[in-house]
Structures are given as structure tokens and as C-alpha cells.
Amino acid sequence: MQNITDRFVKYITIDTQSDPENSAFPSTEKQWDLARILVDELQEIGMQNVTLDDNCYVMATLPSNVDFKVPTIGFISHIDTSPDYSGTNVNPQFHPNYNGEDIILNKEKNIILSPSYFEDLLLYKGKTLITTDGTTLLGADDKAGIAEIVTAMEYLIKHPEIKHGKIRVAFTPDEEVGKGAGMFDVKKFGADWAYTMDGSQVGELEYENFNAAGAKVTINGKIVHPGYAKGKMINSMLIANDFIAALPKDEVPEKTEGYEGFYHLYAMKGEVEKTELQYIIRDHDLKLFQERKETFQKVADDLNKKIGSTTVEVEIKDQYFNMREKIEPVMHIVDIAEEAMKQLGIKPLIKAIRGGTDGSQLSYKGLPCPNIFAGGHNFHGRYEYVAVESMQLATDVIVKIAQITTERAK
Structure with missing residues (x-):
């Protein structure tokens, strides 16, 4: 898990806040900083056809390693962080073997992350939590998703015994200001369907949104x-x-x-x-x-x-708009994700998103795109946190989806 942790920390320490007041695309120049790093990293781990276009979309390919036809699947996360709270100088704090008690984020300012207010913390007793220092957001939304996708691709490259079809990955700008899929080239991406890694609690699987x-x-x-x-x-x-x-x-x-x-x-x-x-x-x-x-x-x-x-x-x-209309005709893509979680011992939590995701817009552009958990909680503020183990489980789900898709194509 150290690999995904290091990768996540590297990403969150790069400020990528988007700006709802700026009509430019992307809305902030600093999103390019992470995009360029991701291009280099994807090339380093062995991904092919790595591109960064004029609109700050990163795309890459993991070629199929089987000799029969398998649907091309995709995994997508967004580069930007919310404009609701500062993403500058993120200083992550580690809490190994969390004991279920209050976490002091900032002693000087008396900022406390407490399970008496945020009950979901108790789901992660015994886990390693990563929190903020109380002065910024963390950026797990959605840099946890990016770290999970990159780590999963690296794992598949290093383990060719795991059979999979062609996989496409993409990282998008400006999701937090509602423009993330606006300039996304679905035809260039070339996937039959995709999954955004942009949910919260372990097990979340969503194909409905506001x-x-x-x-x-x-x-x-x-x-x-x-x-x-x-x-x-x-x-x-x-x-x-x-x-x-x-x-x-x-x-x-x-x-x-x-x-x-x-x-x-x-x-x-x-x-x-x-x-x-x-x-x-x-x-x-x-x-x-x-x-x-x-x-x-x-x-x-x-x-x-x-x-x-x-x-x-x-x-x-x-x-x-609500992506349910576009997902229901191809519910097998939700079934595959659900089966992947069950095989990994994860209880699927199928529910509607009380928010939005790139997947909703992409579904209406012809790329059906349910949403899967990335592991973080309390997004868009100082109380944001993620468990390292949750990110690893999300990585495992990506790998398992690739396997199941291939097995069903035989």
C-alpha cells in the first residue's frame, strides 16, 4: 500500500483548484501542473498512447493481453479540487491504527475531527487515516481516484498473468465547476463504457445522480x-x-x-x-x-x-442530468462492478449520488459511466479524510472489473 500512499501524497500537494468565475478552459492554469506530471508517470509505468490535449485532458491506453475480442473499458477521475476551500499547501497528517477517538487536526486553532459529529469515522477503526491539518481540504476528491487508477494500471502491467482487454484511462479538468466533461472527446477515448472513480465510502456504486x-x-x-x-x-x-x-x-x-x-x-x-x-x-x-x-x-x-x-x-x-436514463439500458456494466466488489468481499452500496460526476455528462455524450467509490469522506473542506486501505480496495476493484469483463467476453 506504500506505493499508492506515496502517489496520493504527491498528487494532493499540487494545488489544482478550479475557478467557477473563470470561463476559460481549464479554469485555472495550475491544473496543467498535475496533468503534465501524470503524462510522465503514465509513460514511466508503461502505458501507451499517452496524450495531453489542448484542453488539459490526459488519456492513455493499456493494450489488451488476450487474443479474443473484449469490450474496451475506461476509468476516469478528475484533476481539479473544489473551489469551496483552499487547496494550497496541503499538509497531510497520518493516523495509523485509528482508535475511534477524536483526531486533533490543528491544536493551535482547536480544529477537531470527531466521530461524535462525523460518525463514518468509526467505519475505519484500525485503519490508517490520512487527514488535513485543518487549514486546507485534502484533495481525496478526486486525487484518490487518480492514484487508484494509476496504481491499478501499474499492477496490471507488472502482472501479465492477469488477463484483460484494452483499457483506456482519462483524467479531466474542471469537474468541480461542472465543466469536466464539456470538452471530453468520447470518440477519441474509444471505450464501450467507463467508470468514474469519484465516490466516497467503500462499496459505493452509483448510476443515478441529481x-x-x-x-x-x-x-x-x-x-x-x-x-x-x-x-x-x-x-x-x-x-x-x-x-x-x-x-x-x-x-x-x-x-x-x-x-x-x-x-x-x-x-x-x-x-x-x-x-x-x-x-x-x-x-x-x-x-x-x-x-x-x-x-x-x-x-x-x-x-x-x-x-x-x-x-x-x-x-x-x-x-x-440524471444518468440513470442512459445506464439502465446497459445495466450489465453495473452488474460487473457489483460482482467485482462481491468477489473482493466488499458489500456493494448501490445508491443515488447526491451530487454530480463527470459520468453523468459523459453518459449523455454516449459513454455510459457509473461511479465507484474512491474512499474519501467529508469532501470540499478541512474535515476531509481517506483511509489508505480504502484506496487499495478501490484499486483492487479496478483490476477485478478488468478481469471479469474479459472472462465474460470469452
Whole structure:
């Protein structure tokens, strides 16, 4: 396991945060730093047709080692880390043989990772945990996935007795800002299907995800001297408060689970004259998703009727859709992953993703792409962690999927 640990640490210490405010692709130049390292590493371990294109997509091939036709499968992870929390100067902390108690991430700032709040920690008693030092995210989302894919390919190259068909791997930029599959060349990738290694808990296997939209609300006010403001001033921040309050108060991420959708206000900035709200809108059911967008627009329309027709402006953009529609016709690809886990003694946890993944967009572009666990928890913040053993199990699943796909093709 030392090999995958070293590889993971190398990746997470490279800052690759993406930027939702930048329309360039990729959205940050620093994503190229890891992409170039991955090109070198893939070539070093013996992968073929290693490419880095003008859009920062890394692709490579492991040729088949059998003399009969096997479907070409792919494995995909993303290079970037979330813009929600700093990814600069990541300083990983190791906790061998975790005892199930509180972990002090940062004594000086009193930052504690506690199983009393994060119950999933107790799943990893006796394991080696890698955490942050409390000042950055870790980057297991999705550098754990990258480390697992590269390690699995290296293992297959070093063990030619394990029979497999042609395997394609890819590492994508800008997944965290919803653009990861936007410029992905499915035809060039050339796989019959693929798996993203981008899930969380050991055993996760997902082929459903949210339908997703991003929404920007611009509220236009009028600034007047407060001493003479009666009947004239329009305080955009107070109208913003009315907008927020008009949405269903319990349909937010912190009060929903499972298949329940939500409206999530994730950023706001404002002054009297202008306030901006940034939302994401999510639902697994397409009909309910459309209704959510209509409700969102209606809140703006109602406020405009009350205050003025151009006071509240709403811009809603669809981001991705539930990949279930594209996966169900080819459910054998989920069955293979499930069987791989069972053969390794892993209990499959088949559930819907409360989020998105490159796989959802890729599925709609013609590359069916379920999601498999990468092992990390508490993504996008200082409490992120991953167990070394989880990364090794994910690596084993990749190898086993390649074997089972080949066996079924005989």
C-alpha cells in the first residue's frame, strides 16, 4: 500500500483548484501542473498512447493481453479540487491504527475531527487515516481516484498473468465547476463504457445522480441618502432576504437526504444598490426538477410584480442530468462492478449520488459511466479524510472489473 500512499501524497500537494468565475478552459492554469506530471508517470509505468490535449485532458491506453475480442473499458477521475476551500499547501497528517477517538487536526486553532459529529469515522477503526491539518481540504476528491487508477494500471502491467482487454484511462479538468466533461472527446477515448472513480465510502456504486442547474439572482436597488429615503430607496439586500425566505425553508441541503431535492444558496454579495445570490438547484426526478426551476422563477416574478418589473433578474442554466436514463439500458456494466466488489468481499452500496460526476455528462455524450467509490469522506473542506486501505480496495476493484469483463467476453 506504500506505493499508492506515496502517489496520493504527491498528487494532493499540487494545488489544482478550479475557478467557477473563470470561463476559460481549464479554469485555472495550475491544473496543467498535475496533468503534465501524470503524462510522465503514465509513460514511466508503461502505458501507451499517452496524450495531453489542448484542453488539459490526459488519456492513455493499456493494450489488451488476450487474443479474443473484449469490450474496451475506461476509468476516469478528475484533476481539479473544489473551489469551496483552499487547496494550497496541503499538509497531510497520518493516523495509523485509528482508535475511534477524536483526531486533533490543528491544536493551535482547536480544529477537531470527531466521530461524535462525523460518525463514518468509526467505519475505519484500525485503519490508517490520512487527514488535513485543518487549514486546507485534502484533495481525496478526486486525487484518490487518480492514484487508484494509476496504481491499478501499474499492477496490471507488472502482472501479465492477469488477463484483460484494452483499457483506456482519462483524467479531466474542471469537474468541480461542472465543466469536466464539456470538452471530453468520447470518440477519441474509444471505450464501450467507463467508470468514474469519484465516490466516497467503500462499496459505493452509483448510476443515478441529481438533475442539476445553477442559478444567479441579481437584485437591483436604488441608493438614496438615508435621511431622505422614504418612498425612494430600494434596498436590494432586504429584497434578497425576501427572495431567500420565499423558497421552501426545509428544502435545503442540510435538511434533505436520499432522493430529496433542494435549493442551495452558496454565495452572496451585496450593497444597497445591487445584490447577487448564487444558487444550485437539484432533484433526482426530472419532473420535480423542472418544477423547482419554475418555482424559483415564480419567486422572482412575484417580487417584481410587487416592487418593479426589473428589480429581480434570474438566470438559470442546466448543468447536467440524471444518468440513470442512459445506464439502465446497459445495466450489465453495473452488474460487473457489483460482482467485482462481491468477489473482493466488499458489500456493494448501490445508491443515488447526491451530487454530480463527470459520468453523468459523459453518459449523455454516449459513454455510459457509473461511479465507484474512491474512499474519501467529508469532501470540499478541512474535515476531509481517506483511509489508505480504502484506496487499495478501490484499486483492487479496478483490476477485478478488468478481469471479469474479459472472462465474460470469452
